[in-house]
Amino acid sequence: MGVSPLENIDTILVLLIALLFAVAAVAGLARRFALSYPIVLVVFGLLCSLIPHVPRIPLPPSIVFLVFLPPLLYVAAWQTSWREFRYNLISISSLAVFLVFFTAVGVAFTAKWWLPGFDWRLGFLLGAVVSPTDAVAATSIARKVGMPQRIVDILEGESLLNDATGLLALQFGVQMVVEGTTPSLGRGLLEFAWLTIGGVLVGVVIGFIVSSLERWVDDGPVEIALSLVVPYATYLAADAAKASGVIAVVACGLLMSRRSSTFFSPRTRLQANAVWDALEFLLNGFVFVLIGLQLPYVLAGIKGMSRVGLVGYGVAFSAVLILLRLAWMFPASRAAWWVRTRIAHQQYEQPQANQVFVVGWTGMRGVVALAAADSLPMTLNDGSPFPQRSMILFLTFTLILVTVVLQGLSLPWVIRLLRLQKHDGGYCEEGQARHLMLQAAIDFLTERRISARGEGEVHLYDDLLHQFQHRITSIDLCGPGGESSPSTGNGMTMEGLLLETVRRQRDELNALRENGRIGDSVHRSLERELDLSESRLA
Structure with a gap:
């Protein structure tokens, strides 16, 4: 009996290297032509699956x-702004909770009319499979086309x-389908409550434990290795506690991102960000290429139906979703x-119709939906084959292609047509934060100048004060700025003083975030500049 290619370690290594090279090359070309790389990688994988003899x-x-x-x-949670997440939580819950069940129920009531062999139970299951949107596809495409930050935060x-x-709807x-029973509403609410609350508790507990351990570790590679193990x-x-692993990872990521300013050294933070950027790119690249390569598996289980008919069902199903x-x-x-303004008493403008439409149009599905479809059992309790399993897998695959490729490619055109321009309030926050950070540095130097010894030290303080005052007068309060620190001198006294000044700016920056004056995205951008300055000086 011959050895399967995937059972041969040499073949596996060759395939991994080939995939790695393909991801890097195709994503590089996508960025060269200003295209979102998830779209290009999915199409590339799909085309490769059509080539004969491709493993x-x-x-x-x-x-x-x-x-x-x-x-x-x-x-994704690490890069999410906690302030914006908390501010938009009501709108986010409307999409992440209620829209999921609305989708499942909607498919349950529509599928039985036009999908052969589907009743309302199979329709609900199909809707549950395809209800989650993809974090990577939505964010990558939305940022690439210049979508307003308010919409990106909600997506x-x-x-x-x-x-x-x-996944909870999928479980129901x-x-x-398998047991022929319908879960009660009370049981469903209890399970959802434990999945959510239990997941948050597990994530927060692990986040506090790891952040406490990080304070005792001062070794970059060890801290980075620990950060890779945490998710x-x-x-x-969370899975062992029968809670939601997804919620637990998100809660832990939000907490760790928030506390990372207190336990990571500047050099370690720069190294960790570089490692995670590379890892995120590789994992995303592999995922989207592998999605495209799944076409032969998707078609293998469907018998007795023409390809044209399958495509028609897939397109119609995508339109329904x-x-x-x-x-x-x-x-x-x-x-x-209404809830945000009348009950939560938020200052929140009513979304315009063009903004609502774009959020509705940006419902990309990804690898979680495909994995959910593929995770369906092969048989029922009585041993008979699981009904319409192959069709559910095919419809899910088609929906991913339609939403990622067609909707993704159409987004720039839709945004231009609806005149939905990007108004980035982050520039104003960043400019004001730079101004306050530099003012903190000036106040610090002014205090230290009083106790200066000798004419040389006074001249040193005056020189630095002049540089910082020049920087503060050149800041555009509603535009992107440059580095927060002036150039260093040659002497150790100048470097040491600048190092203390940078640290005073860091204290001011952390205080601005804790007081809600700036969001996490602005904080990360300015923190990186301070990390670079402190690393050079140290």
């Missing part, structure tokens, strides 16, 4: 949920949380605005 590379659900998902969720928050809701759907440990711990999301968006956005 088939499976994408088991266990690999997705245990290898790819935890670090990708962790880094990021939705895609971080709706995986947990979608599988139970209804996997958090996901597995897009229309369901758009139908939810307009009344739900108004309801969320």
Whole structure:
């Protein structure tokens, strides 16, 4: 009997190297032509799957949920602004919780009319499979096309949380089909409450434990290695507690990102960011290429139906999902605005119709939906084959292609047509933060100048004060600025004084974030500048 290619370690290594090279080359070309790389990588994988004799590379659900998902969720949560996430939580919950079940119920009531062999139970299961949106695709494409930050924040928050809701709906759907029973509303609410609350508790506890350990470790490679272990440990711990691993990783990532300013040294933070940027790119690249390569597996189980008919069902199903999301968006956005302004007493402008439409149009699906479809059991309790399993897998695959490729490519055109321009209030926050940081440095130097010894030290303080005062007068309070620190001198006294000044600016920057004056994205941008300055000086 011959040896399967995937059982040969040499073949596996060759395939991994080939995939790595393909991801780097194709993503590089995508960026060269200003295209979103998830779109190009999915298309590349799809085209490769059509080439004869190309080795088939499976994408088991266990690999997705245990290898790819935890670090990708962790880094997405790390990069999310806690202030914006908390501010938009009502709107995010409308999409991440209620829209998921609206989608599942909507598909349950529509699928039985036009999908052969589907009843309302299989329709609910299909809707649960495809309800979660993809964090990577939505964020990458939204940022690439210059979407307003307000919309990007909501899309990021939705895609971080709706995986947990979608997997709960999937659990209910599988139970209804396999066991023939319908879960009660009370049981469903209790399970959802434990998945959410338990996941948050596990994530927060692990976050506090790891951040406390980090204070005792002062070794860059060790700290980076620990940061790589955290998402996997958090996901597995939550899974062992029967809570949501997704929610746990998101909660841990948000907490660790918030506290990283207190336990990472500047040099370690720069190194960790570089490692995580590379890891995120590679994992995302592998995921999107592998999605495209799954076409042979998707088609293998479907018999007795023409390719044209399959494509017709896939396109029609994608249209139904897009229309369901758009139908939810307009009344739900108004309801969320009412709750935020009347009950939560937020200063929040009612979203305009063009903004609501774009959020509804940006419902990309990704690898979680495909893994959920592939995770369906092969048989029922009585041993009979699971009904319509191959069709569910095909419809999910088609929806991913339509939403990532077609909707993703159409987004720039839609934004231009709706005249939805990017108004970046982050520039104003960044300019004001730079001004306050430099003012803190000037106050610090002014205090120290009083106790200066000798004419040489007085001249040193005057020189530095002159440089910082020149910088503060040249700042555009509503525009991007440059480095926060002046150039260093040659002597050790100058370097030491600048080092203390940078640290005083860091204290001011952390205080601005804690007081809610700036968001996490502005904080990370300015913190990186201070890290670079302090690393050079140290």
